[in-house]
Amino acid sequence: MTDQRHLLHPRDEILQAMERIYRYRMTTTSGGNVSVRQSDGSIWITPARVDKGSLTRSDVIHVLPDGSTDGPHRPSSEFPFHQAIYKARPDLRAVVHAHPVALVAFSICGTIPSTRIFHQAFFMSGKVGFAPYALPGSSALGDSIAKQFAAGCESVIMENHGVVVAGKSLSHAFERFEAFEFAAKTLLKANRIGTPRYLSDDELALANKRKISMNSFVPGEPSDRERECRKQLIDFLRRGCRQRLLISTEGSFSARIDPEHFLITPSQSDRERLRIDDLVLVKGNAHEAGKVPSRATRLHQAIYEKHASVQSVVFAHPVNATAFSVTEGNFDARTIPESYIFLRDVARIAYGVQYEKGDTSIADIVSLKSPAALVENDGVVVLGTSILDAFDRLEVLESTAEAIINAGSIGKVTPMPNDVIDELRIAFKMDSV
Ligand SMILES: [Zn+2]
DSSP states (O other): OTTTTOOSOHHHHHHHHHHHHHHTTOSOSSSOEEEEEOTTSOEEEOBTTOOGGGOOGGGSEEEOTTSOEESSSOBOTTHHHHHHHHHHOTTOOEEEEEOOHHHHHHHHTTOOOOOTTOHHHHHHHOSEEEEOOOOTTSHHHHHHHHHHHHTTOSEEEETTTEEEEEESSHHHHHHHHHHHHHHHHHHHHHHHHSOOOOOOHHHHHHHHHOOOOOEEEOOOSOOHHHHHHHHHHHHHHHHHHHTTSSBTTBOEEEEEOSSSEEEEOBTTOOGGGOOGGGSEEEETTEEETTOOBOTTHHHHHHHHHHOTTOOEEEEEOOHHHHHHHTSOOOOOOTTSHHHHHHHOSOEEEOTTGGGTOSSOOHHHHOBTTBOEEEETTSOEEEEESSHHHHHHHHHHHHHHHHHHHHHTTTSOOOOOOHHHHHHHHHHTTGGGO
């Protein structure tokens, strides 16, 4: 996980996690609580009845093993079930509980979302369980939840209440929570446009087989172009996470520096917290020494090799566009001029092509003439003539997808006719790219 050394004080870990959960709109100010268990058996937890949007370090409560508390408030009223989870599962060190809208939708329908729509959600969420209803704050609720964790579950829907996930660290629990909510959000959208397609065991296993075997090299003095690309990539990665175009645990973003080099996101890192020196320089069959590049590095490289004008590539998971990737729902970008000019005819890439299964390569499908594609059960890929251009197209793709999904609830989606498209192609010189 991302914070293997656990250098952060639990007060700060809890504050950061809560701030992010609130900013991502995965809790209301009154709902949601987060805790961390220390090796001495004590538990740090968010307080009861304090605005989650303006929590401070001193608000976090320390509950000692003898049950006494240290802090200006009472611990969260849900402390009993946090304690019950830790008792049932000594391997788990952090718990996140909230009422995020998509998972709550499953909770009030008395069902659990299948995480088999993405390899990332499936492996990240772990075994998913369902805890029957009990009164909030009661020991009966603690028993109901602890029973699921004792049976090996790590992400549990609480009937008519919300969700609780636990992890080996708070960042692990947060990533699990985000992945689980993302799967739920995508399923809700996907059900509005078609029937979700679920991955088989063999398909899920493909994702784990992907390994990067490259040499490493020690780069020389960076050029100003490299420095510029590092800064822009980090800025857009952060913006992408905050605007929910990217999720923290999956996706890759790269930029070409010159004909021989490109920069790419590292493997297995929290995308929102990356710094300029985390990005990995790639040259031919070698990557910058001491870093591990994204597992999608070869896909980015193949696109740069085949298409000389492409300067940036992003694989991302914006929820509305991703919903099209998990169904047969038709994505037609001929909705408004902006969408067609930026996206053109959006291709669909069969599941497995991204893992180099079969003869087709993603680089044969996408180009600046077809700069955006849906990757079945794996989000989207977008190309650009600059980092900004790629990001811009990603935003247009997501807004277009959201508009199509919303339009479906009020009427029939009517694409622009061929003569309008021809007029756009001429006026915006679209055939000259
Ligand atoms: Zn609750």
